[in-house]
Amino acid sequence: MTPSLSGFPPSQIRRLVIKIGSALLVDPQGEVREAWLRTLVADVAARKQAGQQIIIVSSGAIALGARRLKLPKGGRGSLEDAQAAAATGQIALSQCWASLLHERGITAAQMLVTLDDLENRRRYLNASATLERLMALDVVPVVNENDSVATAEIRFGDNDRLAARIGQAARADAVVLLSDVDGLYSANPHVDANAMLIETIERIDARIAGMADGGSASGMGSGGMTSKIEAARIATGAGAHLAIISGKVDSPLSHWSDGGKGSIFLAAQARGARKGWLAGRLTVRGRIVVDAGAEAALRRGNSLLPAGVARIEGIFARGDVVDILAEDGRVIARGLIEYDSEEAARIAGKRSEDIATLLGHLPRSVLVHRDHMAMV
Structure with missing residues (x-):
């Protein structure tokens, strides 16, 4: 792995987007994994203390809401169930983040966005301006897709790509995806014992894209390695690095900084803002x-x-x-x-x-x- 970027240190990465998936944040019973989340919040607090600006992209609303509403299939049995679960779970999710960050003296802000908000140029610029102002106010934005109004046809579908687009809108230096695997492997490590970790990816070509597996290991989330590589295309094209690291350990950011495994997709030469927005569009x-x-x-x-x-x-x-x-x-x-x-x-x-x-x-x-x- 590129030594100077391992862990995305605050001295080199001024603004960082961190994405947390449902399977990491919510247990199979539909409860927040609060003990683990406290270790992540401690990581965030330490990085903020060191001068790094943090944006969090958090899944979990549907999983939390489905338990409270006693919906089958984790709230994903129908579009209506998913929307109802998201509307219910988002309150619990935002309260959890606000409370844990507040314990560390950090103010949280909630931003719910739809695909259209970032595909429409005017609304994209509005979102960018909001993120910039929150950063100036030393606030940690907690971003999620607004699944309560998103439709099956017009949505991100996974928060990997949402994190990359938020990173682009916020002019972040890097994006880190906390995953159930600790990086990009040459084959699916869950089924192939000979799979090798790819630590540094300088260019996303057909060989790299062919290593992706579209499945979500937990069955709770909606993304797989395919969505992460698509997110890497967006982030690196916008001039930001993107890392995939394991979130299945306590203090995952500290664990990575201390030598834990991971994969880094290196940033390409940044385009102009308008051309970057065009290249990163999903529709x-x-x-x-x-x-x-x-x-x-x-x-x-x-x-x-x-x-x-x-x-x-x-x-x-x-x-x-x-x-x-x-x-x-x-x-x-x-x-x-x-x-x-x-x-x-x-x-x-x-x-x-x-x-x-x-x-x-x-x-x-x-x-x-x-x-x-x-x-x-």
């Missing part, structure tokens, strides 16, 4: 498939012209976010489209000088401008 309205020549032009920093487009997929309006794909299906870029889907389909593959005749009006010069595009 798009359409897909633009381009030929090899257009792919090469995009990688040189050019805008996307209609001539290089092989086909248009989806229904979208001007200004919507679309993915740009190579012919083999790889997503190579994401950007704001300058045409609606009907017009884009009409001019796909056409030369610029022919577009005015096809559309009957003076066209915009590009399909996606380079200033509104992020390579992924």
Whole structure:
């Protein structure tokens, strides 16, 4: 593991996001694992004392609420049950965090967000501003997805990716995911005794993505290694490191700092704020498939012209976010489209000088401008 980053020390990591999953925070009977949580809060307090700013992304509301409402299947039997459990459990979850942090002289703040809050540019900036102000006031924000209003179609679905997006919005230096495993392995360590821990990941390529296992070991949470690698893509693309470490030990942050195992995905060169937000989005309205020549032009920093487009997929309006794909299906870029889907389909593959005749009006010069595009 990279020695200078092991433990994400306050001297190097000014602002840190810590994500805690349901299986770590809530026991199988639906009660908070308070003794363990106190050790984590002690870690948080020590880091704050050393000058590190902390943001917590906490799961657990559905698991806590399901027990109080006596709902089957841990509150996940239906969307309505999950929403009711979340609404009930969130009160207990926030009270627990506020009480334990208060014992250490720390003020907690609750932030509940939906996928739309971070996919909509204006609301994303509002969330970013709120986080910045809370940091300035020396408060620890405790963030969770607002599952009481989220739908099956429009939600993060796991707090790994939420933590990465919150890290991006907060301009955090690093994100740490407390997990039921102590890092990324070459195979699932629960079933393969020969699986090897990958301590440092400099680039997320097909080999790294192929090591993921989508299952949640506890059955209580919603994320697996696949969601953690997707979170790492978002965080590292925003210029933040991301670590996966074990949360199954007491004082997990101290344990890691003292030499415990873990995996670190190293930050890539940070994009501009707007392009970082684009690249980290989880929803798009359409897909633009381009030929090899257009792919090469995009990688040189050019805008996307209609001539290089092989086909248009989806229904979208001007200004919507679309993915740009190579012919083999790889997503190579994401950007704001300058045409609606009907017009884009009409001019796909056409030369610029022919577009005015096809559309009957003076066209915009590009399909996606380079200033509104992020390579992924």
